[in-house]
Amino acid sequence: MKNISFLFLWAFVVFLTIQSCRHYPADIIPLPNDTTNNDTSNVKKHPCSADTVYYARDIQPLFNAYCIGAGCHNPPSPKEELNLTSYSTALSSGKIIPFNGAGSKVYKSMNGTGGDIMPPTGKLSADKIALMKKWMDQGAKDLWCDDMVGPCDTAAVKYSTTIAPIFTNNCAGCHGTSGGVTLTNYAGVKTVVTNGKLWNAINHLSGVTKAMPNSTTKLSACNLRQIKIWIDAGSPQN
Numbered sequence: 001m002k003n004i005s006f007l008f009l010w011a012f013v014v015f016l017t018i019q020s021c022r023h024y025p026a027d028i029i030p031l032p033n034d035t036t037n038n039d040t041s042n043v044k045k046h047p048c049s050a051d052t053v054y055y056a057r058d059i060q061p062l063f064n065a066y067c068i069g070a071g072c073h074n075p076p077s078p079k080e081e082l083n084l085t086s087y088s089t090a091l092s093s094g095k096i097i098p099f100n101g102a103g104s105k106v107y108k109s110m111n112g113t114g115g116d117i118m119p120p121t122g123k124l125s126a127d128k129i130a131l132m133k134k135w136m137d138q139g140a141k142d143l144w145c146d147d148m149v150g151p152c153d154t155a156a157v158k159y160s161t162t163i164a165p166i167f168t169n170n171c172a173g174c175h176g177t178s179g180g181v182t183l184t185n186y187a188g189v190k191t192v193v194t195n196g197k198l199w200n201a202i203n204h205l206s207g208v209t210k211a212m213p214n215s216t217t218k219l220s221a222c223n224l225r226q227i228k229i230w231i232d233a234g235s236p237q238n
C-alpha cells in the first residue's frame, strides 16, 4: 500500500516537471484581455511585425470575402466539409497544412494546382494567393497584432466622430437594421450598451453569445479604450 502511494507521488512529480518544462513559441500571442483599458500610454501592446502574416488581420477577411456565402464554406453544411468561418474550423478541416502551403488543398485550389479553382468566380489576385501561401508556410498560426496606427485619441471621444465610425468600419456589414443587433444608429448601439452585451462581446468575456467582431479578432486596444471612455461617460449621443 505504502509503495503504491509512493508510486503515485512520484508520477505526479514527474508530471509537474514535464508541465513546467513545456514552452510555447514566443510568437503565439494571446488575444489581449485587458478589459479595463485604462492604459493611456498609447503604446501598442502587440505591435504588428512587417514580415508576419496575422490570421485575424490578413486571412480571415479573405475567407470572409471570397469563401463564405450561400452554399459555400460555412454552416449549415460547409462545402467539402471545409468551414472557413473561424480559425479552429479552418484548421480542423485538414485542408490547411501548417508549414506546407504548397501541399495544402486550400492553397492548391486557389492557385489552380489542384481540383476546382476557388473561388469559382475566378482566381484571386497573385498577391492574395501569395499571402495565403505565406501564412501556411509560416505555420498557419492564429496570430493577432495591434495594428493601431499613430497615437490613440482619447481626449475628444464623441459618438459621432469616434464611436459611430468604429462600428461602421468593423461591424455594420453584419449589424444593419435587419438583424437582432443594430449598430448603424444610436438607438441600436445604446440598446446593447445598456444591456451590457456590447462590452462583453467586444472583450470576448465569458457568457457572451458570440465574441465580436469574431472569435479570433478584437478591435484595436485604442478602439476598445475609446468605447470604454464613452460608455463610462454615460454613452451620450454627442
Ligand code: HEC
Binding pocket: 167, 170, 171, 172, 173, 174, 175, 179, 180, 181, 183, 192, 197, 198, 201, 202, 207, 208, 209, 210, 212, 213, 214, 219
Ligand atoms: C461577420 C459578421 C459579424 C461581424 C463583422 C460582427 N458581428 Fe456581431 N454578431 C454577428 C452575429 C451573427 C451575431 C448573433 C446574432 C445576432 O444577434 O445578430 C452577433 C451578435 C452580436 C452581439 C450580441 C451578443 C450577445 O451576447 O447576444 C453584439 C453586442 C455584437 N454582435 C456586436 C458586434 C460589434 C460591436 C461588432 C464590430 C466590432 C460586430 N458585432 C461585428 C455577426 C457579426
